[in-house]
Amino acid sequence: MSDMSVTSAPSGTASFLRRALRNRSFMVGLVITLFVAAIALLSFVWTPYDITQLPVSERMKPPSATHWFGTDHFGRDILSMIMIGARNSIAVALVAVGIGMGIGVPLGTIAAARGGWLDETVMRFNDIIFAFPALLSAIMITAIFGPGAVNAIVAIGIFNIPVFARVARAGALALWPREFVMAARVAGKGAARITVEHILPNIVSLLLVQGTIQFALGILAEAGLSYVGLGAQPPMPSWGRMLFDAQTRMIVAPYLALFPGLAIVITVLGLNLLGDGLRDLLDPRLNRER
Amino acid sequence: MTRYVLRRLAIGILTLVFASAVVFFVMEILPGDPARLMLGLNATEDAISALRQQMGLDQPVFVRYLAWIGGLLVGDFGRSYTYSVPVLELVTERAAVSLPLAFLSLILLTVIAIPVGLFAAARRGRAADAIVMGLSQMGVAIPNFWFALLLVYFFAVWLRWVPSGGFPGWQSGLWPGVKALIMPAVALALPQAAILARVTRGALIDVLGEDYIRTARAKGLPRNQVLWRHALRNALIPVLTILGLQFAFLIAGTIIIENVFYLPGLGRLIFQAITQRDLIVVESVVMLLVASVILVNLVVDLSYAIVDPRLRGAR
Numbered sequence: 001m002s003d004m005s006v007t008s009a010p011s012g013t014a015s016f017l018r019r020a021l022r023n024r025s026f027m028v029g030l031v032i033t034l035f036v037a038a039i040a041l042l043s044f045v046w047t048p049y050d051i052t053q054l055p056v057s058e059r060m061k062p063p064s065a066t067h068w069f070g071t072d073h074f075g076r077d078i079l080s081m082i083m084i085g086a087r088n089s090i091a092v093a094l095v096a097v098g099i100g101m102g103i104g105v106p107l108g109t110i111a112a113a114r115g116g117w118l119d120e121t122v123m124r125f126n127d128i129i130f131a132f133p134a135l136l137s138a139i140m141i142t143a144i145f146g147p148g149a150v151n152a153i154v155a156i157g158i159f160n161i162p163v164f165a166r167v168a169r170a171g172a173l174a175l176w177p178r179e180f181v182m183a184a185r186v187a188g189k190g191a192a193r194i195t196v197e198h199i200l201p202n203i204v205s206l207l208l209v210q211g212t213i214q215f216a217l218g219i220l221a222e223a224g225l226s227y228v229g230l231g232a233q234p235p236m237p238s239w240g241r242m243l244f245d246a247q248t249r250m251i252v253a254p255y256l257a258l259f260p261g262l263a264i265v266i267t268v269l270g271l272n273l274l275g276d277g278l279r280d281l282l283d284p285r286l287n288r289e290r
Numbered sequence: 291m292t293r294y295v296l297r298r299l300a301i302g303i304l305t306l307v308f309a310s311a312v313v314f315f316v317m318e319i320l321p322g323d324p325a326r327l328m329l330g331l332n333a334t335e336d337a338i339s340a341l342r343q344q345m346g347l348d349q350p351v352f353v354r355y356l357a358w359i360g361g362l363l364v365g366d367f368g369r370s371y372t373y374s375v376p377v378l379e380l381v382t383e384r385a386a387v388s389l390p391l392a393f394l395s396l397i398l399l400t401v402i403a404i405p406v407g408l409f410a411a412a413r414r415g416r417a418a419d420a421i422v423m424g425l426s427q428m429g430v431a432i433p434n435f436w437f438a439l440l441l442v443y444f445f446a447v448w449l450r451w452v453p454s455g456g457f458p459g460w461q462s463g464l465w466p467g468v469k470a471l472i473m474p475a476v477a478l479a480l481p482q483a484a485i486l487a488r489v490t491r492g493a494l495i496d497v498l499g500e501d502y503i504r505t506a507r508a509k510g511l512p513r514n515q516v517l518w519r520h521a522l523r524n525a526l527i528p529v530l531t532i533l534g535l536q537f538a539f540l541i542a543g544t545i546i547i548e549n550v551f552y553l554p555g556l557g558r559l560i561f562q563a564i565t566q567r568d569l570i571v572v573e574s575v576v577m578l579l580v581a582s583v584i585l586v587n588l589v590v591d592l593s594y595a596i597v598d599p600r601l602r603g604a605r
Binding site: 124127128130131132133134135136139140142143144216220223224227228229240243244246247250251254257261264265266268269272273 | 301304305308309312313316317427428430431432433434435436439440442443447535538539541542545546549550557560561563564567569572576579580583584587
């Protein structure tokens with residue numbers, strides 16, 4: 001039952017695709033997410049304007065046919081900056097999810113496999129990290145190494161560790177008493193081998209759903225960090241930094257604050273819808289949990 | 291019951307000790323010597339080592355950690371490197387803005403989210419539920435500081451109902467102070483309320499499927515009484531868990547939101563301290579915030595025992 005993962009049988013794949021196409025929140029989320037990713041990739045080869053140029057004559061122009069989203073106080077095209085900012089947001093959030101999974105999942109699965117004092121230690125370690133919101137970690141890291149995008153990645157990544165450790169542990173604990181795991185133990189497989197061969201494949205869907213949620217949270221956290229100056233540094237455009245710059249100019253140019261904010265909302269909304277949809281698709285039993 | 295409470299207390303204290311060690315040792319591996327920093331570039335080596343001795347920086351790290359912890363416990367946070375005033379003075383003055391803001395938003399969050407979650411759960415699958423869920427999906431995606439900027443633009447710049455920021459200070463009275471915190475608190479609370487409303491709805495829907503709810507309805511209890519008394523109480527555990535986690539977000543959020551509203555709170559203090567490399571201030575503020583997060587989660591853990599009698603014997 002729980003081995004109905006994405007990669008089961010060809011017929012399973014076909015029925016999965018059929019269900020995916022019918023799942024509205026999955027499809028809407030997927031389209032938005034792919035759109036944002038495509039914009040970020042496109043920005044590597046093309047943006048409407050070159051944002052390293054600072055044309056004085058184009059400063060603070062409201063949205064128009066030539067500059068769809070207007071220009072900022074340096075005359076830079078807002079649309080181009082948002083496109084490049086998408087790269088930064090996605091990169092930071094993605095690597096932070098990678099850090100969280102890379103460390104959290106082994107911790108969680110080991111804790112579940114061994115139990116006892118090791119489990120207790122991992123859980124208490126989680127408690128400690130949970131006491132540090134990403135912003136506080138970022139503040140400490142910045143106080144030491146100075147501001148930069150890497151700090152944001154590390155701070156958000158650290159915050160993700162206990163999240164994935166808990167999800168992996170809970171998922172693994174539910175699997176250990178199951179018959180197919182028992183069978184593997186009877187067959188003489190060790191805890192490590194069972195974890196890799198039987199536990200991990202069966203918690204992939206849980207991790208995927210959580211990964212999508214953490215990705216969305218990472219985008220929000222990165223925006224907050226760069227808004228207070230603890231994330232990407234100028235001239236690298238980032239959505240949070242653009243909102244910071246917009247704040248003091250809001251009376252004359254409210255559009256400066258509108259578009260970067262919308263970019264964040266749309267991206268996060270897309271990822272959340274994708275996560276909700278994935279949850280429904282990958283494990284119908286999970287529906288009732290939220 | 292006692293065992294559960296004692297165990298939770300022990301875990302809370304242990305977490306606090308380890309978290310304080312993390313804060314202290316992370317700040318200790320810093321490059322740069324505070325004594326050298328305070329005296330500036332032209333200071334002689336003698337003067338620097340004299341100040342190092344005076345500040346206790348020549349002691350072994352572990353001794354300084356204990357001294358720091360001991361100081362925190364009796365309210366001696368040390369002296370600010372840049373202002374040369376006791377850190378406690380700086381921190382209490384700023385905390386008088388940040389902590390009321392955090393608690394005000396916690397109250398708003400609860401007062402908004404739980405009734406909305408109840409409302410949606412009671413009308414599950416109907417239009418009202420769909421609208422509430424759609425709005426909360428939006429709320430989850432909105433960064434609180436952007437929402438704050440929109441509020442400032444709408445209410446301060448456009449309608450001119452309220453000033454766009456600043457804080458009159460508590461000495462000018464309770465109401466002016468609270469008034470200055472309302473908009474920041476709303477900005478902080480609403481996005482989090484969207485999350486909590488979803489959790490409340492989900493937990494209630496689970497509970498509403500249980501047999502004892504049907505029994506309660508079958509024996510003729512009014513719908514609302516079943517909802518508020520029987521269902522809500524049983525759905526409270528996941529709600530409380532999320533609420534505890536959200537307090538950490540609110541604490542972090544105040545630091546960011548203060549920048550939008552130019553509030554003289556801990557957030558602005560900590561950012562100033564970072565640029566001035568006033569590390570003892572950074573250390574103290576981070577420790578204070580981490581401690582309040584741990585404390586609130588401890589309270590949440592303990593309140594499980596009140597909400598769910600079954601837990602009293604457990605674990």
